[in-house]
Amino acid sequence: MNGFSHSLVQVPPGVQCFVGDEARRRRSIEDRVVSVFEGWSYEEIIPPLFDYADVFASETLSSKTYSFVGRDGSLLALRPDFTSLLAKIAAGRLADRPAPIRLYYSGEVLRYEPPKAGRQSELFQMGLEHLGGGSPAADAEVLAIAAECLEAAGVTGFVLTLGHVGVFAGLVALAGLDEAGLATLRERVESKDGAGVRAALASAPPEVAAALERLASLSGEISILAEAERAFAFAPAALTAVRELRSIVDALTAAGLGDRLAIDLGEVRGLDYYTGLVFRAYARGLGFEVGSGGRYDTLLARFGRPLPAVGFMLGLDRLALLLERQGAPLPEASRAAEEPGDLRGARARRAAGVRVRLR
Amino acid sequence: MSLTVALSKGKLLQGTEALWRRAGLAFPEAEGRKLVVAMDGLRFLFVKDQDVPTYVEYGVADCGVAGRDVLLEAGSDVYEPLDLGFGRCRLVVARPAGSGLEYRRAASLRVATKYPRIASGHFLGRGVSAEIVKLSGSVEIAPGLGLADCIVDVVETGRTLVENGLEPVEDVAHSTARFIVNRASYHAQREAVSRLLATLQKAVA
Numbered sequence: 001m002n003g004f005s006h007s008l009v010q011v012p013p014g015v016q017c018f019v020g021d022e023a024r025r026r027r028s029i030e031d032r033v034v035s036v037f038e039g040w041s042y043e044e045i046i047p048p049l050f051d052y053a054d055v056f057a058s059e060t061l062s063s064k065t066y067s068f069v070g071r072d073g074s075l076l077a078l079r080p081d082f083t084s085l086l087a088k089i090a091a092g093r094l095a096d097r098p099a100p101i102r103l104y105y106s107g108e109v110l111r112y113e114p115p116k117a118g119r120q121s122e123l124f125q126m127g128l129e130h131l132g133g134g135s136p137a138a139d140a141e142v143l144a145i146a147a148e149c150l151e152a153a154g155v156t157g158f159v160l161t162l163g164h165v166g167v168f169a170g171l172v173a174l175a176g177l178d179e180a181g182l183a184t185l186r187e188r189v190e191s192k193d194g195a196g197v198r199a200a201l202a203s204a205p206p207e208v209a210a211a212l213e214r215l216a217s218l219s220g221e222i223s224i225l226a227e228a229e230r231a232f233a234f235a236p237a238a239l240t241a242v243r244e245l246r247s248i249v250d251a252l253t254a255a256g257l258g259d260r261l262a263i264d265l266g267e268v269r270g271l272d273y274y275t276g277l278v279f280r281a282y283a284r285g286l287g288f289e290v291g292s293g294g295r296y297d298t299l300l301a302r303f304g305r306p307l308p309a310v311g312f313m314l315g316l317d318r319l320a321l322l323l324e325r326q327g328a329p330l331p332e333a334s335r336a337a338e339e340p341g342d343l344r345g346a347r348a349r350r351a352a353g354v355r356v357r358l359r
Numbered sequence: 360m361s362l363t364v365a366l367s368k369g370k371l372l373q374g375t376e377a378l379w380r381r382a383g384l385a386f387p388e389a390e391g392r393k394l395v396v397a398m399d400g401l402r403f404l405f406v407k408d409q410d411v412p413t414y415v416e417y418g419v420a421d422c423g424v425a426g427r428d429v430l431l432e433a434g435s436d437v438y439e440p441l442d443l444g445f446g447r448c449r450l451v452v453a454r455p456a457g458s459g460l461e462y463r464r465a466a467s468l469r470v471a472t473k474y475p476r477i478a479s480g481h482f483l484g485r486g487v488s489a490e491i492v493k494l495s496g497s498v499e500i501a502p503g504l505g506l507a508d509c510i511v512d513v514v515e516t517g518r519t520l521v522e523n524g525l526e527p528v529e530d531v532a533h534s535t536a537r538f539i540v541n542r543a544s545y546h547a548q549r550e551a552v553s554r555l556l557a558t559l560q561k562a563v564a
Contacts (some may be wrong), residue, residue, distance in 0.1 A: 287418015
């Protein structure tokens, strides 16, 4: 397929199109999620579709970005992500706005993704950013809103799995690995492959190797945080991270959300700008996460306004698929239409608020 | 809710069945085996070994048994919490015996393999731009017939290589059978998954 030998109705890989009921389902999910954002006094922001490419300079995203050269020779990119854009806007356009700033968005991002489980090139994301608030209060707020969004959308049996990038970072700093070794280790921890982690750490101090091997399988109920504190007591940075996570969990448990939470300290993947809490939302019926988020305390400093920040996003495409799999009813189809004989009659009925359909 | 397990109909089947029986779990009889069998609280899918990671990654199956070689080739985003120890093999670069082929010095290099992703990653990572020829089987005969300069293939005992006049040059990867789990199932069905995982773990140890 060279891009020229297609018929005019052929679609390029990765694009999507929704008609009728599917579109109605998506619109209804978006409405419900956005009303939760509004309910927590987050302000909508409609950022540009493209910006200078260096705004999105994240290692994980740059290989997936559609970039192009503007008329003036500058390198531009279609937004692959909202978070960097919002950070830029908070530091620029909203520079005189006092923190905390609460913003939400709902729209498409474009990424080059090889066709794979749950991935498209065009992704519709709904999310929010809490800028200027520290852990644990802002973290707990964002997680509570995420849970309410999933409930409002009609998702049943979901779980939010919480991790903290500081645990892995704190342990790995003691392992003395080079960059290649670190990449292998990260990949094996992400795969929860304890034996592989051990093999990758053959030359690390035994205590560190044992802790990282343990990390790969440290997931489950909230109670495993106590086990993590014992296992990582020798590594101060990792221990601090576990304790920070515990105070977030405590805040959420006190707010009545304890049964929605799980811990996964081996979850170390994701965007490279996360600095603290990271989380994912999983539910029965979908083989991958339906949303994710985390804390990114250093990103805004890139744009000249150092503020701590935390946020999350839900994938509308994934939510729609999940709800369909869970058998959630479609949003009510519109009322049946009257069929007036002529345009004049139709206008009169429309003025009375009636749905019409001309023959 | 019961778990769905994707298993290979191919070379890992025997080892998987032995493991299941050692763990005291019921396993479907081989006679006239159906492709989908429900038994003892589990639902089994019997599929081609390359397809096991696909079923698990998409969440059609909650877990499965797949070779590390197949996982590497598929680049699957699944959890691999348990090395099952059987199905041990190596992926190697092999050249015609006595040819003295140094692939780094070759002006051009054509490689036949069933593992195009692994093979191309291996050569590119060493600064060599190889032309990869994807085959579905009988890779060993490719160099002798002039289709390729060397091959990347799985070796268990090394006998097939010798019979086809080939010799291993270097290891690309080591492989064993892995118990793999879908990322969402691992969390959303934690109880059932960790029970099965613990049962298998005991049978491996």
